[in-house]
Amino acid sequence: MTGIYAENSEGQFKKAVLEAASYASQIGNGQIVAVCVGQPNAGEADKLAQYGVNKLICIEGISAFDAQVYGKEIANVLINQGVNQVVFANTYEAKSVAPRVSVIMNASMASNVIELPETSNGFKVKRGVFSGKGFAYVTLDKANKVIAITPNSTELKKQATSIQIETIQSSGSAGSTTITSTTKAGGKIPLTEAEIVVSAGRGMKGPENWGMVEELAEILGAATACSKPVSDMGWRPHGEHVGQTGITIKPNLYIAIGISGAIQHLAGVSSSKVIVAINKDPEAPFFKAADYGIVGDAFEVLPKLISAAKAAKN
Amino acid sequence: MKILVCMSVVPDTTTKITFTDNNTKFNSQGVQFIINPYDELSLTKALEIAEQHSGTVTVVNVGLADADAVIRKALAIGANDAIRINAEPKDAQFVAEQIAAIVKANGYDLVLTGRESIDYNGGMVCSLLGALLDWPSVNVCAKMVYNDGKIEFERDIDGGRQTVVSNLPVVASAQKDLCEPRIPNMKGIMAARTKPLQVVEPAQVEVASSYEAFESPAAKQAVRMIDAENAGQLIDILKNEAKIIA
């Protein structure tokens, strides 16, 4: 049987979780069971059903996130359900939990998986390696398997079914950590899940000029990102820094404004489906990695893009 | 305070990645190897904590003899000693099982890893170790402060940050911003020559996965340039031709 971890953020299942559900339905034959901690909001379970999940098990009685506790409780439920392959969306939370589940289930695990497996001879997945500079084909040899898929890399395929919801009590395993505070970047789209990302570099000259970047992002429904020097200088929050030493992203569209295109930057963004580079220097290396390019001053180009994007919306 | 720092040895960040032997192996010809950048951070943080709380820092690597030069660099930066588990690091699960065996044999209060290795990018070893040892694990930490038998971590979560306090022992992974990495000085380099680098043979573990082939990303098509005067045209192309925006 195939399972997924249905991570919920404030009661909602994000798109990445639906991708995991869709992936699971495509590799599984038979029942698809989702496990979630706490209760989702009304109507959320139906979203999972759209992608083939037949059963949702909600674990009650866990008060706060603790990787050790989540790992045990989630693995417990999966094992009791007879699950032998589990799909996670590769979020931060999953990175803390999925490997722990794989150990408890004695499973083979692969993270950063970007395609459905090839199962004609064993169970072979394709995963991203070398920070965007390569892919590997890995066979998962153990009978049990844990797969963590990269958000935005697999297709969402509708496969509607009806869903049964069950609630069970946690077995009460104890953790050793206490969360003392949480700060959320209010209301914004998380960078790792964004389908469109508008990113800017040192070419923007200073933090006071980010208004245009944010405005374009807002109109396009995009998340914002930046190059390393920009976050190092404190122009933008650390969480926006993409690249080799920052976050690796794989949006459908990446728009780079005033970023030179250094290899360490490209390492984090080169798997984007479509890349647009805007730079006043025609020799900027980013143009070699881009699908579309505009040679021009960001301070003149951005207003034009903003008004065109506004017009296109209406 | 006994601290173990897990260190992977990876190609320099500017390496052009290619594959050989019919795309079954990474081509290491002419490649310079370095300490995984996140492990450089966890090593520096481990040294800071050890200095403040009279601790020791041991570095562990799962790798073959060609890793020794890079392990010496970690000793030059300040680690007290090093252990190399003499085996090809097959996958994250193999690495974690080897390191877990060392932790069980020697006992540590704190084990640090990087948030991911920049070659295999599994991002798994920290949480795997947590489960294998049945310890708490705190992933992707930009801050670690030891105080009164506990460690306060600041970790990245989806769309934000969180402060978490953990009892010891604990395993945690390092994220950028944790500290400024230290670089070796002359005195450290001299001292590193005589510091212990113990080589141990691997434990037998069940094979979890097999890397069969590699692939380079498809070559990009030539960039299509759009005149800056008509920059707005880009939006039209993205919407109606590439169909990538709504």
Ligand SMILES: Cc1cc2nc3c(=O)[nH]c(=O)nc-3n(C[C@H](O)[C@H](O)[C@H](O)COP(=O)(O)OP(=O)(O)OC[C@H]3O[C@@H](n4cnc5c(N)ncnc54)[C@H](O)[C@@H]3O)c2cc1C
């Ligand atoms: C180990 C290591 C790891 C690294 N990791 C990362 C990483 O993860 N992410 C990352 O981003 N970098 C990383 N770097 C740094 C990287 O090498 C580059 O230095 C960095 O990406 C450059 O940022 P930038 O393009 O914003 O700035 P710059 O290199 O200064 O480029 C600014 C660009 O803006 C253009 N420009 C200037 N004015 C305008 C204007 N008015 N309109 C339009 N364009 C304009 C310029 O032509 C130039 O191309 C790393 C470096 C090392 C050594």
Ligand SMILES: Nc1ncnc2c1ncn2[C@@H]1O[C@H](COP(=O)(O)O)[C@@H](O)[C@H]1O
């Ligand atoms: N061969 C290795 N030897 C020792 N530690 C390793 C090795 N490979 C990975 N690690 C540790 O595990 C972290 C995460 O690696 P990974 O799961 O491969 O992304 C690295 O930052 C290291 O701290």
